Amino acid sequence: MQQREKIIEIKNIDKSFGGVHAINNLSFNIHKGEILGLIGPNGCGKSTLVNIISGFYIQDKGEIIYYPESGHGISLKEQPVYERAKLGIGRTFQTPKPFSDMTVFENIYTIALLYKKSFKEAKETAEEIIDFIGFSKFANEKCTKLPIEKRKLLDMARALAIGPKIMMLDECLAGLTPGEMEESLEMVKKINQRGVTILFIEHVMSAVTKLCSRVIVMEEGRYMVEGGPMEVMKKPEVIKAYLGEDYKDVYA
């Protein structure tokens, strides 16, 4: 196993809401440039973790250390959400959140304005991203008219405008047809090829197998096991966590 460079170090994270212990002593690393899968049964804490990293929640215990450049690490605790985005941490949401009353172009342009000095540069960036994502034909349509798979892609496109070092995709395939899933997977691959590390939270196992070099499994807020996707999914404890005791031989 080569020692790869870390981009995020998750150390002993603990988070509770009232009586519910959502995350329990969770530790693992995310390596620069990888597509890391994060899987586990519903309610095991995956979305909570994404919320903690992006700043919507603050951890009760533990540290999250972010390495945007080599060597120099930033401990994430007090920074508000927008500051973390400025540092290069991007994310999407389970239900897409477009700026509905604006056009596709305006959605991306607005964010590009934040990160570019001149209007011209922002416009060029927005146009480049629209091209990259394949939205050129309806760049001037209002988002209210977009079907769900395009909205999910728009979320990713918008997050690209921040110039992210890492993008956390929270169930970006939920609700899509198999054909649409293929397209989205292609897009995720292309984004990764631009140099963006991906944290890929998903339930669709075939997608995880195709995309991820490494997978982390969570259960009830805890780290369970990690490894390559195929080997992890054959492990009995993982199968049991998803399907219960009786199910054997999921992958015939």
Place this chain on the structure above:
Amino acid sequence: MTQVIINGLLTGGVYALIVIGLTMIHGVMKIVNFAQGDFLALGLYLTYAMYLLMPPKSLPYWLLIPVAAAMFLIGCLIFSTSIKKVIGKGDSSYIILTMGISYLIQNLIQLVFGPDFKSIAVSDALRYGTISLGQNYLSVPRVIAFLAASVFVLFINWFLGQTDIGRAMRATSENRVVAESLGIKTNQVYIIAFAIGAAFAGIAGLLLSPLFLPFPKIGSQFSLIAMSAMVLGGLGNIKGALVGSLIIGLVEAFSSTYIGVNFSLIAINFVLMLVLIFKPYGLFGNKGRAA
């Protein structure tokens, strides 16, 4: 000093009635009714109008049922024509709508009754009557108002806890979608909650009628007091609303006695600002994500 405390608590008790209405409406349909104070004003003016038909110097309290019923109906009317269309449509819609309704009510009152102060001609025995308690005295209308308000508070507690409709209201305020899927007719729940809120405000108006000289814009003052108490206690929290109104009553009493009558409004709003700055979810509110 005890006198000031007594006055404050008595007034606060009556404010509780209008605040509870506001809290119920917010709890059930997530709308802060900026016209709540004007519902109180309507109660005041209805009392004034109906009082003119009664034999002179009688007690205004006989009008409780007609005023409450009228306000309940007015609440239903206002809800079904306008409020129900803005539920769930975001903050600015209902803020503008209820402010528009407040403005409309204030000016309708001025159209019908004129801009001057009115006075409900109750007997002096009632208006200035006092009961002495050692070195302090209790103003009779305030005591009556406080007791009546307490009865209604107990009633609403029972209503929400023990009746089917009350439980339906609590369920809807927790989670509308789940409540609907359980078969609760949320539209009925909404209209009843709003109408009760209006009726309570109207009753508060009636109870305060011997104490205040109503003028058309008096509603704005009470709206602000009610909202201050609600924010203090935590939006949507009935227990908090009660404590909030008592505190506001005390703030008002202390500031008018020790600083000056004009200052009480400043003091109440200052307390409100402090709460918003330091404890925006109120004393009993739930912490969620900020904003």
Place this chain on the structure above:
Amino acid sequence: MVAYITYLKKQPLAAAFILLCILFPFVTSNQYLVRVLTEVFFFAALGNAWNIIGGYGRQTSWASATFFSVGAYTGIILYTRYGEISPWISVFIGMGLSVILAIIIGKPCFRLRGVYFAIATIACATIFRQALIYFEDFTGGSLGIAFKIRKEVSLWKLSFHSEIPFYFIAFIWMIITLLIVAYIERHRLGYYLRAICEDQEAAESLGINSSVVKLQAFIISCMMMAFTGTLYVFKTGYADPNTLASHDMSIRIGLVAILGGMGTVWGPTLGALITVPLLELSNAYLQNFGGGAAGWAVYGLLIVIMVLYKPNGIIHIAEDVRNYVRKKKF
């Protein structure tokens, strides 16, 4: 400059309106109408200022009267008590004070949900009005302050014999406020505000600091209101807390923008054009039916109807008409 001319060519209604306004005082001898239109311009300017935070930002502020009267009182106090300081100077002091006040009110409140902001603005406006009444040695209390009758004609001191100069001053200021709003709409602040309105969480997750953006919009809005207040007080000649700093005034200012069209450039102007004459007419002709109150009641009713059926304001009726006409042509 070229951009504005092309705009006027594309929008004939706007061009016609501006032309009419410029010609109006020269074709009519009715000074009363000139005065009414001046009032329209002032309220349009106030509505435009409100629109920045209330329309584009969807953070309804009910403290407009506070900032309006900061400008007014600064102007009149500096003139009457400190040696007739020109309004063109005190305007800047008024704006400076309004910035400070806007930060004090805005910083804590923009961290919270919209309705808290609305409540907080009402509270602050009440405190300010009561303070104006309480500190009567400085502000003249409930009675306010008034100019002694001024006989000179002076642009520096904004004192004239006829209605016309103030007409044009108000008109020019209204146009400036329109330009400010149009600029914001097309540049960064406008985009960020719209994004925050649409989905604040998403906006934050992408790097937009919503509290700062809202505060910026609020500060600009309040500065514009203070400026308008200073001009206004020199026209009317007196300042008193129960008209200038009242809750009523705050509502009127907000409703001008709301009725006309929140979040649009011309909305508040349209709103002012409808509501100011409405109030004047009902004051003049409906004396037996409650005078001003009748007008305001109609105004309130219009608001309620509008929120329910055309929540984006009357200006969109103009759009609907235009679309209908276009469809009919083909």
